[in-house]
Amino acid sequence: MSATLIKQKYGKDLVRLVKVSPLPPHPQAPKLKRHIVQELTCRVLLGGKEFDSSYTLADNSKVVPTDTVKNTIYYLAKKSPASLLTIETFAHDIAVHFLEKYAHVQTVDVKIAAHNWTRIATTTLQPPLGSAPLVAHPHSFFRAGEDKRHVQLVATRLSTPGEGPLKVQFATTSGLTDLYVLKTTGSSFERFHRDELTTLPDMADRIFSTTVEAYWTFPTRVETFPVVIGAAASAIPYDEIYTGIRQVTVDLFANHDSPSVQNTLWRMGTEILKLYPDVVDISYALPNKHVFAYDTDRFGLKNLREGTNVYYPVADPSGLITATIGRSKPKL
Numbered sequence: 001m002s003a004t005l006i007k008q009k010y011g012k013d014l015v016r017l018v019k020v021s022p023l024p025p026h027p028q029a030p031k032l033k034r035h036i037v038q039e040l041t042c043r044v045l046l047g048g049k050e051f052d053s054s055y056t057l058a059d060n061s062k063v064v065p066t067d068t069v070k071n072t073i074y075y076l077a078k079k080s081p082a083s084l085l086t087i088e089t090f091a092h093d094i095a096v097h098f099l100e101k102y103a104h105v106q107t108v109d110v111k112i113a114a115h116n117w118t119r120i121a122t123t124t125l126q127p128p129l130g131s132a133p134l135v136a137h138p139h140s141f142f143r144a145g146e147d148k149r150h151v152q153l154v155a156t157r158l159s160t161p162g163e164g165p166l167k168v169q170f171a172t173t174s175g176l177t178d179l180y181v182l183k184t185t186g187s188s189f190e191r192f193h194r195d196e197l198t199t200l201p202d203m204a205d206r207i208f209s210t211t212v213e214a215y216w217t218f219p220t221r222v223e224t225f226p227v228v229i230g231a232a233a234s235a236i237p238y239d240e241i242y243t244g245i246r247q248v249t250v251d252l253f254a255n256h257d258s259p260s261v262q263n264t265l266w267r268m269g270t271e272i273l274k275l276y277p278d279v280v281d282i283s284y285a286l287p288n289k290h291v292f293a294y295d296t297d298r299f300g301l302k303n304l305r306e307g308t309n310v311y312y313p314v315a316d317p318s319g320l321i322t323a324t325i326g327r328s329k330p331k332l
């Protein structure tokens with residue numbers, strides 16, 4: 001038997017990093033320390049033909065240790081604190097670092113997840129507590145939810161090392177996951193296909209609950225280097241787009257009178273493409289986390305068809321409704 005190495009990539013996964021960035025002092029409380037906190041989980045994988053021999057011939061001479069990959073993430077977080085504030089920019093700077101430093105690295109695949117630390121609302125910073133309106137605390141946070149912001153960036157070297165400037169193609173996908181939402185009415189599922197295996201009744205009014213997963217892609221772009229690390233000049237407002245997509249998603253979830261998960265998903269995607277011209281397409285995965293009416297009718301208490309207010313959430317199985325929505329090609 002003769003075998004061939006079809007593809008390979010290696011690096012460090014689950015590199016956890018917390019970064020605290022100062023904010024300028026508040027004019028009325030100049031001594032108060034004001035911070036931004038970010039918690040990231042990073043994965044950086046390196047690829048290139050010259051790593052083949054580490055797999056096939058046990059030749060480690062070209063292998064940048066995954067430990068060095070990990071150290072580099074912290075090094076760049078320290079060196080380029082501004083770029084870290086937007087995970088797409090940080091991913092870009094990580095990729096550029098590896099391509100500039102190691103001529104035999106052909107591709108860098110970076111994934112970053114940002115966790116949700118949200119400012120605690122406190123009544124006052126001075127005792128007595130509990131007597132003043134709520135203010136966002138300058139340096140105390142709570143984990144508001146398990147939802148995360150994501151970026152996956154694949155950077156590919158287009159130029160030949162030693163022949164002219166470094167030229168890199170970047171493919172960027174951003175996303176959000178684990179955004180757990182539930183609505184108690186304003187959702188139905190009726191007039192679906194029926195056959196002898198169908199037991200589901202028409203549901204005119206039901207609970208709708210899902211954990212939103214959404215990924216959106218940006219146009220691939222080519223950049224020529226050197227540029228200043230941290231300056232990652234990109235006209236794309238990644239933060240604004242993330243915040244907007246998250247808001248449109250929850251707005252439509254809450255306000256759309258949903259005839260099906262499929263149609264709500266479509267409404268979310270089409271609205272986002274209208275609002276954000278930088279987004280090429282958006283993919284959603286919406287599990288239908290069923291919450292069914294419990295049968296207390298058996299005990300003489302009507303709950304199934306009328307007066308429904310006691311339910312049981314079903315962990316598995318869930319429905320899973322997925323789609324990618326893009327822009328239609330102009331008709332010629």
Ligand SMILES: O=c1[nH]c(=O)c2[nH]c(=O)[nH]c2[nH]1
Nearest residue numbers: 189200259260261262288319
């Ligand atoms: O919104 C829904 N879409 C479905 O395809 C489906 N199938 C199902 O059993 N319940 C639901 N709900």
